[in-house]
Every structure is written in C-alpha cells, then in structure tokens.
Amino acid sequence: MLEDIGKIPQVQYTIRHDLSSQIEFFEERILNFDSVCLENLKNQSCHIEKVVKRQTTQEILNNRLRIKASIDIVRWLTFQACAFRGHDERPESKNRGNFLEMLELLASYNEQVGALVLDNAPQNAKYTSHQIQKEILHVFARNVQSSIRHDIDDARFCLIVDEARDESRREQMTLVIRFVDRSGFIRERFLDI
Structure with missing residues (x-):
C-alpha cells in the first residue's frame, strides 16, 4: 500500500507536465489568432459587410445569367412551336427534353453559361423547373395580350x-x-x- 502512495505523485506530475505544455501551445495559438484578427480588422476588404456585398453581387449576376439563358430557350422553343419537356428528364436519360437539351447545347458553346447552369448551379437556383418554364411562358403571354390591347x-x-x-x-x-x-x-x- 505504501508503494501505491509513492506512484500517485508521479502520475499527477505527468498530467501537470502534459497540461502545461498544452496550455502553452494554446496560449501561443491565441496570440497568433489575435494578431490575425487585428490584421483583418485593419484590412477593409475583409470586413464582413464587404465580403457579403461582394458575394451577393456575384450571386445576383450569376442568377441573372441563369434566368436569361432559361428565358432565351423558352422564347426559342415557343417561336419554333417545340415541346419543352421529355418523358424522362433524369440526368442519365439519353433525351431529357428540348428545354434541358437546348440548355446543355448553350452551355457547351458558352463557357460562362456552362460554368453556372445545370449541375454547376445551386439546387435552389437552377431555373430549369417546369414551374419556372410555365412562369416565363405566362409572362410572354401577358406581354402579347398587352400588345394586342394596345393595337385594339x-x-x-x-x-x-x-x-x-x-x-x-x-x-x-x-x-x-x-x-x-x-x-x-x-x-x-x-x-x-
């Protein structure tokens, strides 16, 4: 039993030694983090509002390009009296419908569009759903009806x-x-x- 008492302080010393080295490492990291934070605070381009504003502006431009591609395809398919949808629009399908196939064709000829549409677009901003296609068609229909009312x-x-x-x-x-x-x-x- 006396032998057991002699071993306890050695274990405590080892724990304290490991703990103190970890504390020193942690304090060093905090000082480094503080200096990085201070540099970021001085640097105006790293301010959160500027980063969010820049990101938001880029997202707006990307969304505009995606919706413009969808509008142009709907316009072309409408003037050509072509069907929009296919029977099977899954990605592995050989023929996904005129709308999606035309979007793929447009993406293959325009790198800027290709980088932002279909699989490269975020799930919530693809602008290729049936509802979006119908909304674009309804906008065209309202414009045509407005033009007719103006003619009359x-x-x-x-x-x-x-x-x-x-x-x-x-x-x-x-x-x-x-x-x-x-x-x-x-x-x-x-x-x-």
Whole structure:
C-alpha cells in the first residue's frame, strides 16, 4: 500500500507536465489568432459587410445569367412551336427534353453559361423547373395580350369563340378577337385557350 502512495505523485506530475505544455501551445495559438484578427480588422476588404456585398453581387449576376439563358430557350422553343419537356428528364436519360437539351447545347458553346447552369448551379437556383418554364411562358403571354390591347385601343372589335375536342375528348374553347386597326385593315389575334 505504501508503494501505491509513492506512484500517485508521479502520475499527477505527468498530467501537470502534459497540461502545461498544452496550455502553452494554446496560449501561443491565441496570440497568433489575435494578431490575425487585428490584421483583418485593419484590412477593409475583409470586413464582413464587404465580403457579403461582394458575394451577393456575384450571386445576383450569376442568377441573372441563369434566368436569361432559361428565358432565351423558352422564347426559342415557343417561336419554333417545340415541346419543352421529355418523358424522362433524369440526368442519365439519353433525351431529357428540348428545354434541358437546348440548355446543355448553350452551355457547351458558352463557357460562362456552362460554368453556372445545370449541375454547376445551386439546387435552389437552377431555373430549369417546369414551374419556372410555365412562369416565363405566362409572362410572354401577358406581354402579347398587352400588345394586342394596345393595337385594339379604341377600335371596334368582335370576339370569336370556338370550341373543339382534342384527342383525349376534352373540350377546349379558343378566343380570337377581330378588329380594324388604325390603317383600316381587319386583323385577327388569338387571345387564349
């Protein structure tokens, strides 16, 4: 039992020695960290508001480029009367639909776009979903309708309504407006389905 008492102080000394070396190392790290913090405080470009502002500006530019690519593709597919979606839009699919395939083509010809779209885009800002495509189409439709309203202005017009069944035997109604423009020509414009 006396032998056990003699060993206890040696163990405590070893713990104290290890602890003191760790404390010295930690104090050295704190001093180094403090000096780095002081240098960063002096350096205006490292201030958090400037870093966030710079990052936010870059993110805004990236998002604008992504949405511009999507808008241009929707515009082209719309004018060409092409379908947007494919049956299988998974990344491993051979044909993912016209919209995604066109975006890949655009990315292959433009490095700046390629670096920001599809797999390189953040999950919350790809701007390729079906909802985004529909929203862009609705914006185009509102612009066309606004242009038609501007063309009609105060002219007299008539509304032509027609109904037809599609292949699935679902009835669809179309609205066409006929009016006389400022030059005296009769015009017809498709309004809605």
